[in-house]
């Protein structure tokens with residue numbers, strides 16, 4: 001079995017330099033994170049608020065923490081002072097809360113809007129029309145302390161890689177349309193977070209700028 005460092009190096013050397021790699025460390029101990037940290041990796045992703053808070057307190061300050069899971073509005077305040085990017089904003093209410101809590105900490109908090117692209121019913125996220133409706137409002141004025149930097153999506157859990165590819169392709173098309181229509185003079189709208197251990201190669205081919213990899217780096221989660 002390869003070590004965490006070997007896994008990281010293998011993935012990094014196989015992806016373009018303009019694609020960011022979020023090492024998804026959820027359910028893995030601090031020692032595993034430090035193994036990746038000690039070979040220079042700084043971008044880590046967590047999906048539970050309490051776990052993220054504990055890790056942030058005990059690990060080095062120059063780690064860039066990404067929150068990739070479903071975030072409840074009542075927990076925004078716990079991470080807003082330090083989080084680098086919130087990947088899965090799935091309601092206007094959550095965006096409003098991030099802005100409100102960000103303002104209290106004098107921060108502008110980078111966020112991505114989660115789009116529902118999979119066929120499963122359970123996944124969170126906006127559909128295309130809901131996004132157009134939201135972005136037709138002046139969200140920069142309404143929510144000045146939450147900065148929308150792009151979109152995030154998760155493909156269906158299926159072995160049909162053609163379907164996965166089409167879902168990523170649809171998300172990229174939506175990203176381009178929204179950028180053109182609502183963010184034409186706003187270079188910060190530039191991130192497309194898609195791709196996990198099982199599908200990141202396809203996601204990159206379809207235009208991902210940020211992949212979120214857990215098990216291919218750290219092994220399976222218990």
Ligand SMILES: *Cc1c(COP(=O)(O)O)cnc(C)c1O
Pocket residue numbers: 024026047068069154196197198212213214215216
């Ligand atoms: C757990 C998780 C990942 C990483 O999944 P792997 O298949 O282990 O790479 C990526 N994105 C989200 C939103 C996750 O919850």
